[in-house]
Every structure is written in C-alpha cells, then in structure tokens.
Amino acid sequence: MMKNTAEIVLNRFNSTITAWINSLNDYSIAQLHQAPRPGSWSLGQVYTHIIDDTRYQVAQMKSALFTKEHAGEDMHPDAKIMFANNSFPDMIIAGPATDQRIPQPGNKQAVLQALVQIKNEVNEAWETIDPALATGKTLHPGLHYFSALEWLQFMEMHMRHHFRQKKRIDEVLGT
Template sequence: MLIDDFNHTLQIWLRELNKYDYKKIIEKPEASSWSIGQVYMHLIDETNWYFDQINLCFDDLEHAEKEMSESAKLMFQNNSFPDLQIKGDPIAAANISQPIDIPSLKLALEKLKDEANILWTKMELKKTFGKSKHPGLHYLSPKEWLQFAEMHMRHHLKQKNNIVAALNYKKNYL
C-alpha cells in the first residue's frame, strides 16, 4: 500500500541518521556539492511542499480532468525516478541550508510521517478531489503526490550514499 511504502522509506531516512554525528552530516565532499544534512533539509522542504499540494487537491476540484505528462506516466508506472542524476537549479541548490542539529531533523521527519498518515486517512475517506500542477510533470492527484514524495525520498538515498562514499574516499585517500 502506498502509505506503507512512504512510511518504510521515511523510516530508512530516520534510521540512517543514527549512523552519523553532526560534524559528518554537515561535511561536503566538495565545496559545490551538498552535505548529507542538506539532502535531509531538501527532502523535508520538498515533502512539505508536496503535502501542501495534496491539501490544495482536497480543497478544490479544479483540474481533476487534467493529466500528468507522458514522461511522468512512465515514471509512475515504474514507481521510480529515472536512474540518472537530475541536475537541479544551481541557485536553489546553493540556498539549501545546513540543519541546526540531528534531533531537529528527526523531529521534522517524524512530523512528515504523522502528516502523511493524516493525509492518507483523508484520501481514503474523500472520494473526489482535484489535482495540482507539478512544475515539470503536470497535474497530480493526492495519491500521486504521495507516491511522488516516496519516490523522491528513495531517489535521494542514492545521492546520500554517493556523498558518504565520497567523504570516505576523501578521508582515506586524500
């Protein structure tokens, strides 16, 4: 079930936080790359925005007949982002802040989990809702937004693992 997938992936992110101290999560492999903490901050910020989109769909039946893009349909069919590095807006990426501390990240992730489960209950109870527009994928329904949030978190696990590998390489060989 979709909510189970979301909760499972979020739990991975929570569990991963136990592996690092604060110094490790704010360290960057290179000046132009993200830290592990910035990946967490990105996920929290974006997922909150996705949840805002879900709430828009609940409040307005607008765009209910509109569809997602063809590339989005394939992505959702595969339940995964394409297996390639997606370059974001470099200005936006530069504005991703470092976390204050690890407990605040855990708290924010727990809050996302609670909010997702509340939204899921609303999705199950409400039978009609609209759609809201994703900047690149076109129109998504509430369940599609939740699926997208889970896919997004899963996609960034690869990025986190690449950062860890780069930091370990840097520590061991430079």
C-alpha cells in the same frame, strides 16, 4: 481497489521516510555538514532538501485530497513514465552552485522532528478521507497535475531517489 493501492503507496512512503529517520542515527552533525567534494551537497543539505520539498508536496497532496478541481487534468508525459516505473530516472541532476541554495541543518533533532512531523501529517491526512473519493488534482510546477495518491507516490519516489545520492556521499566520506 483504490483503498488497497492507497495502502500500498502509504506503506511504501512510511517505509522510505522511516529509513531516512533511522539513518540519522548513523551521523554526527559534523558528518551531516561535510560535503563529499566542493560544490556538492552534504548529507545534511540532502535532508534539508527532502524536508523542504516534502513539506510542499504534502500541502499539494492535502489540497488534492479535499478538492474536486482539475480532476480531468493530466500529468506530463515524463511524469507518466516516472509513475509507470515507480521511480525517478537514475541520473544526477546538477544545478549552478546548488550547495549555496540549500542551508545546512542546525541540529539533528530539528531534522528528526521535521521528518516525524511530515510522516505524521501524511498519515493523519490519509486517515481523514476515503482515497476513492479524492478526485481532485493540483499542479506540479514542471510535471502538470497530480492526484493526492500521485502526490503521495511522488513523495516516496523523490525520497527514494535521494538514497542514491546518500550512497554516493557515504562512499566518498567512508561512512
């Protein structure tokens, strides 16, 4: 059962990250840098955010794969709802001057390389261990404890959540 569930989640992750990889071909670096309106992220900043957050999440997933610690800990009730729905809430999360905190990517090749590296790292990690044996959990800063499989699902949900933002940016920019 765990193997099949892990395969399903891994396939979803691969499909979602591949969609982000393939979408890069649709944009020039100038388009990636163009914010749809003042104070909002450009698509390049969305890519940077996805890469930065997913790198952190991959590290947490790998730690959970290879530890037995915190197996009895639970995720936050809000996280349970997200996981049950297999989706982030459909809402725009805005912070103060968010566009200032996320750097623009230097070039498309660096974005592509980062996404491919993340995809490869995740797949290699799942090839090294039987998911049924991965019982440990690591702490998410706001949503409490996730198992390795939950981290993988969280990564996919997070990237998929940003497709909504990408769609809004595309509509404003006419791309």
